[in-house]
Amino acid sequence: MSYLIFIDTNVVHNDFFFKSSAIKKLLKFTNHEPVKLCITEFNYNEIIKKYRDNVRPAIKEVRQVRNSVSKKMVELEIGDLFDLEKLRAEKYVDHYKLFLDEMIENNNIQIVGYPTGEYVTAQISERYFKGIKPFGENKISFQDAIIWQSIVEYCKDEDPEIVVFISNNTTDFADKSKNRIHNDLEDDIRGLLFYNSVGAFLEHEEDNLHDYFIDNYEYDKELLESELSIFFDGNYSLNYTINDLLMNSEFEGEYFSGWGTDGYIDEVNFEILEVTFDIEENQLLITFGVELCVSFSIETIDPSYERGDSGDGMMSESSTTDIYLQGDITYSLNEGKMTDYVEKEIGFL
Template sequence: MKKTGSSVVLPQIILDEVRGLYKKALTDRILTLEKNVNNVNLLLIDSSEYIKTKAINIDQETNTYLEFVKKKLKIRNILPYNNSFLPIISQRAIDRKKTAGIDGQGFRDTLIWLTIKDYALNCQEKQITFISVNTDDFASSDKTQLHESLQTECDEIGIRINYFKTLKEFIENHSVKIDFITYDWIEKNLNYDAVSEAIMDFLNGSEKRSIITWIEYEINEECVGYKAINFESTADTNLSVYEMSDDRLIINLTMEGYSQFEFTIRSDGYWNDDYDYTDRTIEMSTDVIAEITITLIDKKIVDFEVHDFSI
């Protein structure tokens, strides 16, 4: 997930179910503990030797566990309940439509399905990965992909839901596609000269005010223009990869380096014969961090774009 810049998205109903399961498990174990302690105490003659159990606030412990889960999985996006789904859920149950179960009892699974489908429709990439061990309601007959009827629903609204039974299956399947993408692979396959030219074009054509503000702060004089004359890459960092719905791979890469600029400085107080300010040119170099997006098709770089920088 770190390499792909992805995050866990959790429907609220799943988080609520985790809460309920944990609370029940904790309550059952506390009751078992108290029963066993009482049984031991019944055998002790000296009451001063009785075992005493510590009182546990079950609700507080349950909340603590949920916070642990969210932190452990880095969950930042919890999908709330959508009341507008109720008529759809009811109709699917009546029609015994997939995820509603043979007897129309699958309210929970239908709500999960509608929630993730709606999320995929409204996210930029129009796709998500869905992991569920419930192959009866979500998987095809061979348990390897999304059920055919659910896939049809996705096709009708132009989204892609990649289904896996387990985390292990997802990791094994997904990592194979992107394992080859490393800093060394990028260094061997990316045309760094072309990228440097693109970065200079970007520096000269975008956010000019920020560069002028920077040089004016550095030299405490007015700058009326500049030109980036080179960019030298020194390191690539913050590599992340994303698989698009059309099978393209998008690499987001931070390229660190330094650039040399020519600045036109207007010196206040110096006049020429035409009573105009006197301009002069100075050169300065500074560190530049550029954000690059690289597009891959069939393990080949087909395009790249500079979309941001900082100095």
């Protein structure tokens, strides 16, 4: 049976290093079943671009901190505190590309080239001018049309029995139900199955995963919650996450409104939501939730502050909030430790 699965950029965008339970299950499935996992060449380059777009702002922030303390660094003879060689985004992009290429090779992922049909420019242009999906009334970019045409051409050459497309871009590819391919596109690839997430696809293939995974695995709840606490006590992942959320949120204080700073986790409560046993790897794929009670400061610019006044020109007041985070993590039964943490969702309670 010829079976092709195409994944869109957004499947990888929030999980650049393929750590989530869903992605691990997908790779295990495609490595064992007579299935070919595919990424178009456009998607491949777009994934790298998305990674670059995330790295550059982070590097910029570090450079700004360095510039703000550069005088003190010279005075105190700690000029090597920041390694300028490491403060280059392309250095990390190159490393990521090596990782991605290795992941593709190790998992036999097929890179599907750009569309080369004689009339491809005219075909894409006609869709654009007529507002046919993946274009729409407010859709002027051509990225999705190139991706779609790549898939269409490849399927015509391969003539597979089953074609699956996984994308959470339901606006441009799906019908109103968000579970089926849009009727503008369904005639391009007969019988194509559309899924808006890897999880939705895995639910459909649940019967074919039993040889590799045991769902609803009986686990030691106290042990896993304890191991989660140990894992997060040993790094700053949760602190980074909450401070990023606070800095990008507005709060209404008792006296003024402002953004959040100086977050401190007062209380942590973990809950295990789902555990799947990976038979071959002897490890647990865990989805967990954690409720965080956080103390922080609401900060804003003091409108009465004038140049020369003492202080930093900011006003702040103390506050608290509750935050809920959901993530995936892997627990190795052989090594007895947690690895491959990836954040999935976060929000205020």
